[in-house]
Amino acid sequence: MTRLAVVVFPGSNCEHDVVEGLARVGIESRLVWHGESSLGDVDGVVLPGGFAHGDYLRPGAIARFSPVMKAVGEAAHDGAPVVGICNGFQVLTEAGLLPGALRRNAGLRFLCRTTRCRVATNRSVLTRACTAGEVLELPINHNEGNFTCDETTLQRLYERDQIVLTYEDNPNGSLADIAGICNEAGNVVGLMPHPERASSELLGSLDGIGLLASLAS
Amino acid sequence: MRFSAVVEVSGLEGIADPEGQTIERALPALGFEQIWHVRVGKLFRFELEAADEQAARERCDELCRRLLANPVIEQYSAVVTAASR
Numbered sequence: 001m002t003r004l005a006v007v008v009f010p011g012s013n014c015e016h017d018v019v020e021g022l023a024r025v026g027i028e029s030r031l032v033w034h035g036e037s038s039l040g041d042v043d044g045v046v047l048p049g050g051f052a053h054g055d056y057l058r059p060g061a062i063a064r065f066s067p068v069m070k071a072v073g074e075a076a077h078d079g080a081p082v083v084g085i086c087n088g089f090q091v092l093t094e095a096g097l098l099p100g101a102l103r104r105n106a107g108l109r110f111l112c113r114t115t116r117c118r119v120a121t122n123r124s125v126l127t128r129a130c131t132a133g134e135v136l137e138l139p140i141n142h143n144e145g146n147f148t149c150d151e152t153t154l155q156r157l158y159e160r161d162q163i164v165l166t167y168e169d170n171p172n173g174s175l176a177d178i179a180g181i182c183n184e185a186g187n188v189v190g191l192m193p194h195p196e197r198a199s200s201e202l203l204g205s206l207d208g209i210g211l212l213a214s215l216a217s
Numbered sequence: 218m219r220f221s222a223v224v225e226v227s228g229l230e231g232i233a234d235p236e237g238q239t240i241e242r243a244l245p246a247l248g249f250e251q252i253w254h255v256r257v258g259k260l261f262r263f264e265l266e267a268a269d270e271q272a273a274r275e276r277c278d279e280l281c282r283r284l285l286a287n288p289v290i291e292q293y294s295a296v297v298t299a300a301s302r
Contacts, residue, residue, distance in 0.1 A: 057284070057285070058287055061284065061287065065284075093289075094287065099289075100289060101287055101289040101290045103232075103290055104235065104236070106233070106235055107235075108235050108236060108239060148232065148289075148290060149289065150289075173233075173235075
């Protein structure tokens with residue numbers, strides 16, 4: 001059985017949703033406090049959504065210096081699945097584990113709504129159980145989801161098939177409609193939408209199941 | 218020696234600043250005409266200990282690069298002076 005760590009920063013608020021969502025696809029997970037230096041005996045790690053360290057300075061800017069981030073960096077380097085959802089995506093870019101940055105939404109509004117996202121590649125650890133091209137209904141809930149990077153980096157993202165999810169109807173001004181990206185190896189993935197909030201009929205969508213289940217394969 | 222630092226962080230030139238643009242658009246309605254290129258940034262003030270001014274600048278520079286500014290989207294300028302005590 002796949003076992004994952006779910007990191008809890010001061011201000012994280014989606015960690016229990018992630019644990020429940022993962023449980024629905026048969027993945028056992030344990031919460032790991034950000035002050036820990038080890039993730040424990042796990043196959044990978046999820047950085048959940050929320051407002052780590054109050055989002056002070058910039059979202060993720062202080063979280064990247066949390067003690068646990070050394071272990072997260074090592075897991076990424078070793079090829080283990082490392083997934084950042086929403087605030088977790090922001091942490092991964094600040095930590096330099098993913099390229100680019102997430103800026104304030106173009107409309108300057110906090111966005112809380114369901115978006116339609118297209119799976120751009122299924123070679124990442126988060127989309128390997130999905131079909132490239134399929135469209136998923138996934139909720140977003142963020143103020144800084146406007147992905148940006150320089151032109152050279154964008155070119156590399158295209159060339160190396162690192163764009164994982166794109167918005168069908170760009171809600172936040174994100175460059176190239178990007179909702180999620182991965183590193184070159186495909187084991188580190190960051191995305192703004194919340195698959196764990198689309199993992200039960202009660203939540204209005206089951207479209208996040210394929211993403212979460214990808215982590216088990 | 219104790220030094221004072223003032224660091225200004227702002228978006229890289231060429232990167233859209235929707236907050237600055239929104240303020241700029243609101244200005245005429247408030248009677249402020251002929252004001253252009255509004256950019257919004259952050260200001261940090263702090264004191265630091267260093268052997269000399271050169272060392273103080275280097276420490277400040279490292280702090281800016283590693284924490285205060287995200288070089289992917291932001292630029293910074295720092296003014297470091299001997300603190301008056």
